[in-house]
Every structure is written in C-alpha cells, then in structure tokens.
Amino acid sequence: VTELTLYDDELDDQCYKARLLFGALRRPYRKIAVDVHPGAEQRSAPFLKLNPQATLPILTENDLVLCGAEPILAYLARKYDTTRTWFPDEPETFGRIMQWLAFAVGDLRAASIARANALFECEADATAVHRASRRAFRLMDDHMIKQEFHDAAWFVGGTPTIADIALFPAIALSRDLGVDHDEYPALRRWMRRMRTIPGFITMPGIPAFH
Amino acid sequence: MSFGDGWYPVALAGDIEPGQSAGTRLFDREFCIWRDADGCPHAWEDRCPHRGMRLSFGFVRGDRIACLYHGWQYDTQGRCRFIPAHPDLDVPPTIRVAAYPCLDRLGMLWVYSDATIETPPDLSLEQSGVVPVRSLYIESAPAAVMQLLPPSSKNIGTAGLPLLSIDAEGQHLIAGIQPFGKAKTALHIVLPCAVDNQRSTARSKAAIWAEELRHDLEQEAVSSTASAFSEVAP
Numbered sequence: 001v002t003e004l005t006l007y008d009d010e011l012d013d014q015c016y017k018a019r020l021l022f023g024a025l026r027r028p029y030r031k032i033a034v035d036v037h038p039g040a041e042q043r044s045a046p047f048l049k050l051n052p053q054a055t056l057p058i059l060t061e062n063d064l065v066l067c068g069a070e071p072i073l074a075y076l077a078r079k080y081d082t083t084r085t086w087f088p089d090e091p092e093t094f095g096r097i098m099q100w101l102a103f104a105v106g107d108l109r110a111a112s113i114a115r116a117n118a119l120f121e122c123e124a125d126a127t128a129v130h131r132a133s134r135r136a137f138r139l140m141d142d143h144m145i146k147q148e149f150h151d152a153a154w155f156v157g158g159t160p161t162i163a164d165i166a167l168f169p170a171i172a173l174s175r176d177l178g179v180d181h182d183e184y185p186a187l188r189r190w191m192r193r194m195r196t197i198p199g200f201i202t203m204p205g206i207p208a209f210h
Numbered sequence: 211m212s213f214g215d216g217w218y219p220v221a222l223a224g225d226i227e228p229g230q231s232a233g234t235r236l237f238d239r240e241f242c243i244w245r246d247a248d249g250c251p252h253a254w255e256d257r258c259p260h261r262g263m264r265l266s267f268g269f270v271r272g273d274r275i276a277c278l279y280h281g282w283q284y285d286t287q288g289r290c291r292f293i294p295a296h297p298d299l300d301v302p303p304t305i306r307v308a309a310y311p312c313l314d315r316l317g318m319l320w321v322y323s324d325a326t327i328e329t330p331p332d333l334s335l336e337q338s339g340v341v342p343v344r345s346l347y348i349e350s351a352p353a354a355v356m357q358l359l360p361p362s363s364k365n366i367g368t369a370g371l372p373l374l375s376i377d378a379e380g381q382h383l384i385a386g387i388q389p390f391g392k393a394k395t396a397l398h399i400v401l402p403c404a405v406d407n408q409r410s411t412a413r414s415k416a417a418i419w420a421e422e423l424r425h426d427l428e429q430e431a432v433s434s435t436a437s438a439f440s441e442v443a444p
Contacts, residue, residue: 138347145344146417149410175267182233182266183347183396185225192230207278209269 004029006072007050007058009036011119013112013169015057016203017069018076020165023199027080037120070101073162085159096156100163104170107136111170114177130177137171137184144186153193160197168194173205213237213352216370217333219318219386219398222342226251226319231275233266236323238391241310242266243319246273246286253312253321254288259305316373317342317400318386334368340384340400341409343416347396348424350431352389355397358430359423378419381412393431 006022008015008031022029034056035041043054051058051067059066059075066072077087087097110132116122117129143155155163171187172194174180181188194200202208220234220243231244233256240256242265252275256264263279270276274283274291282305283292290305311322315335322330348355360376367373372387381401388396399420401412 142417142421146414149413149417180233180266182235183345185221185232185345188225188230188232189227192227207267207269209276209278 003061005032005060006030007032007034007042007047007056007060009034009042009056011204012036012056013115013173013203014055014069016169017165018057018059018072019201019203020168021073021076021086021162023201024086024160024165024197025076025080026199027076068105070105070162070166073165074101077162085161086165087162093156093161097161097163100155101166103136103139104163104166107132107139108167108170110136111174111177111179115170115173118177130179133170133174133177134179137174137179137187140167140171141184141187144190148186148189153190155190160194164190164194169203173203176205213372213389214370215322215324215327216372217313217320217322217330218372218388220253220321220388220396221319222345222398222400223251223314223317223319223338224342225345229270231266231268231270233264234388234396235390235394236321237389240264240266241321242268242275243312243321244270244275246270246275248273250286251312251314251319252286252288253310253319254284255308255310255325257307258282259290259307265307314338316340316384316386318398320386331369333371335371335373340402341413343383343399343401343413344420345396345398346420346424347390347394348427348431349393350395350427351393352387352395354431355395355427356387358427378416378423381416381419383416383419 006018006029041047042056048054050065053067057069057072059072066075074087110129113124114129114133117124117126152158154160155167172191218236226232226243226245228245228249229247231242234241234243242254242256245251256266258265258277260282261279263277265275265277267278268275273286276283281294282290284307285291288307288309289303290301293299293301308325310325311330313320313333315333315337317338317340320333362377364375366375374385376383376385384400384402386398390396401416
C-alpha cells in the first residue's frame, strides 16, 4: 500500500508548512502525531533511523523518506500539483522560488529558534535570535511592498507558490516570540491573502478569526 | 518641531483596509487602529477592558471589533455591546474603550494623541490627492531622525504638524513623522501628486530611496551610541 505519511507535531511551525500545502493541494494523507514536547520522541531510536537529524516534519511514501519542510514542499508540489503553479518549471520563477526557500531555512530560521525558545524553553541566545527574526521579517516586508507596486500579490509573481507557504508560518506565529505585526503592513495584507487560498488551514497560535 | 500633544500620522491610509485592525504606538503608548466595514477609521487604546488583551489582535465584523480573547464586541464609539458568555446581558455603558480622534488626510491615518480632548484642533490637510509609497520604521529616536534627514527637507506642517517635504535625489516626497517610541520612528511616505504615468517606477524608486535612508539613519544611530559609550570609557 502506498500511503503518504507525515510525521507531525501540531505545534511545530515547520510541520505546519507541510500541512498547509497538503490542504491547498486537497491531498489526503496519513498524519502521525509525534510527542515532541515533552516526550522528545523524535530523538528516540526508531525516529533516528528515519531521520538522524532528529527533526520534523518527516514524509514517507513507499521507500522514500524525506526530512525537512522545504524538500517536502518541493516533492509534494512536483508530484501532486496538477496545476503546476505551486512550483513551476519556468527557470526564472523556479530560481526565485528557490531563493525564498533558501531564505526560509537560512535567515528566517532565527524566528523558529526564537519561538522554540519562548514557548518550549529550547536553548538560544534570545536577544540575538529576536533581532535576527525582526531583520528577516523586515526584509520580507520590503520585498512585498515592492511586489505590490507591480501588482504582484505573492512572493514570486501573481500566484501563490511554495515560497509563500515556506515563509508564512514564521510571521503568522511571530507573536509567540513577542514580535507584533505593527511594522509590517505589506505582510499583513499578504497574510490576509494567504487565508483566502482554498484549503487554507490554521494551527495553534494562528487564530481562525481575523 | 516638538513632539507634544497633537495630530500624528500612524499609518498609510491604504495599509488599514476596511475590516482590518492593527497595532501601533505613539510615544510608546499602544494604539489599536481599525476600519469598520464602511471604511471609517478608529484609533483606540489597545486594551480590552475585560482582561487587558490587545484589541488590535481582534477581528472586525461590520461596525464592531471583537476581542480575540473572549469575543467581547465594541461599537464604533468604543462601547461594549455584546459579551458572548452572557448573551442576554444588557451590557452596562461603563464598559468602554478610550477612543482617540482619528482622520484620513493626505493618504495617511492621523490620530490626536490626547483622548480626553473635547474638540481637537482642525487638521487642515487635503483628504487625498497623493500616491502612497510606504511606511518606514526606523530603529532610532524621533529627534535623531529629524536631525539626520537630508538637509533639503522642509517642515511643511502648519501649527506644528509633523509633516516634511523631502527632496529624494530629485524626487519630491512628503513624509509624515510618527514618534513611535523612545528608540523608534516611523515615516509615512507619499508622492505628492497622482503620477499615473510611470507610477510604479516612481513608487519603486521612492521605496528604494527610503530603504537606503533607513539604513543610513540606523547606522548613524549605532555609531552615535558607540561614540556615547566611548566617551565614558576609560
């Protein structure tokens, strides 16, 4: 039986990326809840066999095991997006999306660390990751301001892509780390647009009402 | 320009859409700014009288804003009208949020900083006729930002209104100044006329200039802090 399986933690911002895309693609999948807090189940022997990095999310399908949100987004979009809009082949668009995916695992990683530090007491230099998070959010807001001048409503072009999915959780959950949305008007507008994507779902910390 | 009680811009008009709320600050005081479904702007103290939750986290339905915490609903006058946990309760009129005078002028949302004033002074600005560029949040004190703006900048606000005319490398811009907090300043930047031709080019050029300005102002803020430290260092 080929079954798409997501090893998932409901409170994890990275897992939420995968759930968001599953929702947008209307793709059924099996979800296995992993006891991350306080169980640290992702560090147990059976999980280390799946993912030696001891991180979530993990996606399995047949013999394939994929770890990390961005590779999972790329795989799901390639395989299950019949519209070919979430991760297009066109080289320029592809390159721009890759740039934002790299940003999501690079600069924006600070926001995940800051949130884990604030909510789950994971170790971090709180001041440094807070500052780095705000720098990343500002860079995103600067980009979206200029996108809107050219009537581009999304991070890359005129339709939502996996870049938007990879960037959304950090800013949508930023209040968890004590960063308000006050200073990011273009991101506020973009977050409202994200909510209009058919199949959009929320997670704890992202209110259903807005 | 002094920063006493008065009218201050707190957002570009289009950045608060009908049915949307956002938080902001004047002199480190928290405000909830929101537009009802008809587009009418409101500026309140950012605190639900029930549990102190920020109302800017709440959601707008029609002409009311509801607190995200327990759903208490407030009308456009700031008066609580409905408490979901007590649906039959006739809510006492004493449950209300302090509302500040708030107006749309010159493509910006303006708030009068004193909620107790009966009749605020006129805000003698055009209602519109500008093209929005962006709001710029600068990690630097309002007074420091004022000192370090391009020398060609002119104060064009009458009666102490914090409004500047700026020559941005040949491009004429208007900026409203928001004294956000002790170490933060916002500039709300617009192009003074409806340039339909090349509109997106003009806005992009102004936005890029603004990013550079922010970079320079924050560099100055860092180096002046550093020199202040070096003065007291042994």
